[in-house]
Amino acid sequence: MTMNAFQKLAPRPPLLTVSDLTKSYGGQIGCRDVSFTIRPGEVLGIVGESGSGKSTLLACLSGQLAPDNGSITYDMHGRGPVDILTLSEPERRRLARTDWGIVHQNPRDGLRMDVSAGGNIGERPMAIGARHYGNIRAEAQDWLQKVEIDITRTDDKPRTFSGGMQQRLQIARNLVTRPRLVFMDEPTGGLDVSVQARLLDLLRGLVRELGIAAIIVTHDLAVVRLLADRLMVMQRGRVIEHGLTDQVLDDPHHPYTQLLVSSVLQV
Amino acid sequence: MSGTMNTDLGGDGYNFAFLDEQTKRMIRRTLLKALSIPGYQVPFGGREMPLASGWGTGGLQVTASVLGPNDRLKVIDQGADDTTNAVSIRRFFHTVANVAVTESTEQATIIQTRHRVPEAPLKEGQILVYQVPEPEPLRRLIPRESETRKMHAYAEYGTMQVTLYEDIARFGRIARTYDYPAIVNGRFLMSPSPIPKFDNPKIANNPAMQFWGAGREKRIYAVPPYTTAHSLDFDDHPFEVQSWKGCCALCGSTMSYLDEVITDDKGSRMFVCSDTDFCTTHQAKAAAQTKVVGEHS
Numbered sequence: 001m002t003m004n005a006f007q008k009l010a011p012r013p014p015l016l017t018v019s020d021l022t023k024s025y026g027g028q029i030g031c032r033d034v035s036f037t038i039r040p041g042e043v044l045g046i047v048g049e050s051g052s053g054k055s056t057l058l059a060c061l062s063g064q065l066a067p068d069n070g071s072i073t074y075d076m077h078g079r080g081p082v083d084i085l086t087l088s089e090p091e092r093r094r095l096a097r098t099d100w101g102i103v104h105q106n107p108r109d110g111l112r113m114d115v116s117a118g119g120n121i122g123e124r125p126m127a128i129g130a131r132h133y134g135n136i137r138a139e140a141q142d143w144l145q146k147v148e149i150d151i152t153r154t155d156d157k158p159r160t161f162s163g164g165m166q167q168r169l170q171i172a173r174n175l176v177t178r179p180r181l182v183f184m185d186e187p188t189g190g191l192d193v194s195v196q197a198r199l200l201d202l203l204r205g206l207v208r209e210l211g212i213a214a215i216i217v218t219h220d221l222a223v224v225r226l227l228a229d230r231l232m233v234m235q236r237g238r239v240i241e242h243g244l245t246d247q248v249l250d251d252p253h254h255p256y257t258q259l260l261v262s263s264v265l266q267v
Numbered sequence: 268m269s270g271t272m273n274t275d276l277g278g279d280g281y282n283f284a285f286l287d288e289q290t291k292r293m294i295r296r297t298l299l300k301a302l303s304i305p306g307y308q309v310p311f312g313g314r315e316m317p318l319a320s321g322w323g324t325g326g327l328q329v330t331a332s333v334l335g336p337n338d339r340l341k342v343i344d345q346g347a348d349d350t351t352n353a354v355s356i357r358r359f360f361h362t363v364a365n366v367a368v369t370e371s372t373e374q375a376t377i378i379q380t381r382h383r384v385p386e387a388p389l390k391e392g393q394i395l396v397y398q399v400p401e402p403e404p405l406r407r408l409i410p411r412e413s414e415t416r417k418m419h420a421y422a423e424y425g426t427m428q429v430t431l432y433e434d435i436a437r438f439g440r441i442a443r444t445y446d447y448p449a450i451v452n453g454r455f456l457m458s459p460s461p462i463p464k465f466d467n468p469k470i471a472n473n474p475a476m477q478f479w480g481a482g483r484e485k486r487i488y489a490v491p492p493y494t495t496a497h498s499l500d501f502d503d504h505p506f507e508v509q510s511w512k513g514c515c516a517l518c519g520s521t522m523s524y525l526d527e528v529i530t531d532d533k534g535s536r537m538f539v540c541s542d543t544d545f546c547t548t549h550q551a552k553a554a555a556q557t558k559v560v561g562e563h564s
Contacts, residue, residue, distance in 0.1 A: 090421035112429070116436055119429050126432065127425025133435050133501040155436045 013075060015040045015181060015213050016061075021070035023060050029237040030056035034070070036232060036242065040180065041211040045228030045245060047218060047260070053237035054217040055185060061215065062102050062183045063092050074181075097127055101174030101212075105186035107166035110173070111158045117144060117169055118154040124177045143172040147202060164195035168202065175206060182207075182214045188223055200226050221264050225249060233257045284331040284364040290314055294332035294487070298478060301489035306451030306496075307419070308402050313485035323356060323381060324482030326398035330379045333394055333478075334360065339367040341375035346383035346524065346541035353381075372544050382445075384466040386523045386545035389475035391492060397460045399481040402488065404448045404458035424456050427499060435504055444509065449496040457488060457496070464498065465508040465524045471496040515540045518549035 014037040023030040031053035038044050046054050059065040061072060063084065073081045077099060084092060096102070104110040111120055121140035122130070130136050141151045147168040149161075158166050167187065174182060187203065188196040204227055207214055216227055224231055224245055231248045233241040233256070241254040252258045282288065290312070297311040316324040334340065340360055344353040348370040356379060357368050369375050372387040381398040389395060405415045408426050418424070427448055434442045447464035449471075451457045459470055460479055470477060470490055477490040490496060500506035514521045516537040523545055525538040540546035 089417075093417075093421060093423070115429055115433060118436055119432050122432055123425060123429050126428040127423065131428070131500075131502050133432065133503050136432065137436070 012039050013081075014038065014073075015042075015075050017071075017073040017081070018061065019071050019073075021057065021060055021067050021072065023056050023065060023067045029053070031060070031234070032237045034234075034239055036239070038181075038213050038215065040213055042230065043207060043214045043216065043228045045216050045218065045224030045231045046234060047221060047224055047231065048234035049219065049260075052234040054219075054234055056237075057234070058183055058185055058215065058217050062100065063096055077180075097124060098177050099179050099181065101177075101179040101182040103167075103170055103174055103182060103184040103187050105189045107158070107163070107170045110170040111166060113159050114157060116155045116157055117149065117161070120158060120169060120173050121176050124173065128177065139176065143176050144169075146175075146206065147172040148198075162195075164191050164199060167191065167199060171203065171206070175210065175212070178210065180213060182212055184214060184216045184218075186218050186220075187216065188218070188220060196223075203227060221249065221261065233260065281363045283336070284334045284360065284366075285316075286314060286328065286331045290328075291332040294328055297487045298329065298332065298489065301478065301487050302476070302491045304455070305490050305494050306455030306457040306488055308481075308486040308488045310485055311487050313482050316482065317359075318355075320483040321400060322352060323379070323398035325480030325484075325487070326379050326381070326396045326482075327356065327359075327480075328482060329396045329478045329480035329487060330356075330360065330377060331364075333396070334364055334366060334377060336364070336366065338376045339369050339374055341369050341372065341378045341544075342380075343378065343383060343385065343542075343544075344381045345526075346385075346545075347543045349543065370544050371548075372542075382461055382463075383524070383541060384462055384469045386540070386542040387548070389473055391474040393475040395473075395475050395477045397462070397477070397479045399458070399460040399479045399486075400483070402458055402479065402481040402484050402486040404446075404456050419455060422454065424450070424499075427456060428501075431499060431501065431504075435501070441500065441504060441506070447498055447506075449498045451490055451496050452494050453497070455488075456499075457490075459496075463509065463524060464506075467496070467498045467506070468508065511538060513538055515546060515549075518546045518553065520546070520549050523549075 016038045019035045021034040022032050034057055048054050060067040072084050074084050076082050118137055118140040121143050122136040125136055125139060141154055144151050144154060149165055149168060158169055161169060188199055191199060200223060216224065218224060228245045231242065231245040232239050235256050241248060241257045248257065249261055252261050294311055297309050301309045314328060316327050318324055318327060340357065342353045342357040344350040347353065360366055361368050372385040377394045377396065378385060379396040403415055405418060405427060408430065409415050431441050445463050446458055446461045447467050449457055449459055449467055459467055472493050472495065474492050476492055479488045498506040511525045515523060515525055517539050520540055523540045523542060526541040527536055528539055529536050
């Protein structure tokens with residue numbers, strides 16, 4: 001027992017280490033000198049106003065954009081820490097398909113709208129070699145249950161789903177390969193408040209249960225308050241404040257963070 | 268420029284087999300590349316042919332490039348030697364190359380085909396040329412060429428499997444009946460052109476050389492002799508070909524691909540072999556046998 005407790009307390013090696021990441025679009029700065037680490041099972045929130053470089057940062061991290069400068073080191077399964085910018089394209093695509101998940105703000109970007117819910121969830125297992133229909137389907141239904149979608153909807157197309165269901169389906173589709181790191185871009189954007197609350201509840205449960213590390217980009221402070229262990233505040237492409245979520249939100253130091261926290265409407 | 272055309276005239280102003288020699292060399296280089304990377308779609312500089320694209324211009328160009336004066340050509344369309352397209356293409360090569368033509372699968376050295384693989388087994392030395400409307404098996408799923416090329420390069424074929432999954436989810440079986448995708452030589456995903464899946468097993472380990480020519484898309488790919496071609500499937504839903512309850516109404520064959528033919532406007536119909544050469548050969552054999560039996564009794 002005590003041994004286990006000690007093991008839990010001992011710091012685990014970082015899953016992702018980002019140093020001096022810079023990306024500019026011509027003269028326009030996307031993000032500049034961003035550095036942080038994230039450990040297995042940790043949830044990092046990135047907040048900031050529109051145009052502060054959150055999405056650029058996320059796109060660079062998830063391999064959708066090539067940064068101008070800096071390094072991104074990821075602790076790969078069986079290979080140890082690797083700078084993912086030095087990986088070949090097929091290796092990077094494989095990593096993004098198996099060990100990572102990307103949840104888009106708009107489910108239409110992350111789902112195949114003309115493929116059934118079961119097929120959407122089964123795509124990743126099939127991409128890495130699953131060839132038994134019965135098993136793929138059972139796994140898909142298992143995941144539908146986990147994200148609280150009725151399994152009678154397995155063969156329905158996502159376009160017949162509500163916005164909240166689509167978002168939950170997208171999450172199931174990403175988590176089915178048990179990724180160790182999930183990137184989420186405004187996962188609750190465009191959903192009404194009660195659906196948001198349920199989705200957040202679900203996400204929190206899944207992230208904790210599976211021990212997934214997640215990077216959540218949002219402008220919604222309530223989302224990070226609920227989900228994130230640590231918080232980074234960005235403005236004009238730079239990280240201006242970071243720390244434990246509660247610490248940053250309850251005792252903001254930077255004037256911009258103070259403004260951000262104080263501008264949340266209290267009901 | 269009149270009177271100064273190619274010296275190798277057939278008498279009617281055409282070079283042998285219509286295409287100029289430089290074009291044929293280019294296409295032959297493409298064919299060699301296609302043979303060395305089985306299933307890989309090699310781009311080539313497709314030429315205008317005296318035929319609308321979609322009617323077999325790709326196959327026509329491949330046939331023109333491999334055709335020699337001593338070859339014997341057979342052309343089939345949906346398995347039949349006597350359909351408009353088959354007759355036209357056969358007559359075309361007879362005119363511009365003056366080669367021997369035949370309807371017999373066994374005697375042909377080159378067979379250009381659309382929608383079928385002949386029933387009679389092919390031999391070493393024979394060449395089978397397919398006409399292809401859409402060479403890219405992933406096109407209906409991924410419209411972007413840059414993306415499908417990457418998917419081929421990295422062998423990412425999971426998406427294709429998703430379409431088969433969807434079939435089983437909706438119909439309880441893999442409902443795709445033609446243009447059934449296959450992995451060639453354990454590497455490249457290939458569209459076998461719109462042949463029925465009944466013919467897919469014939470592509471694998473065939474002693475003949477097989478070329479696919481897509482004229483509009485300007486792509487050529489190949490399966491060399493004795494090369495594997497695995498039709499995609501699931502472990503619990505294995506690949507299977509069509510089967511029929513009866514036999515061919517004309518020759519009585521039970522192993523051939525049957526076409527349903529409507530015989531009047533009262534709903535009568537019959538099933539006959541789509542491969543006309545196979546059917547007539549089979550009928551002749553049966554007739555000879557009854558004759559022999561009749562003489563003995």
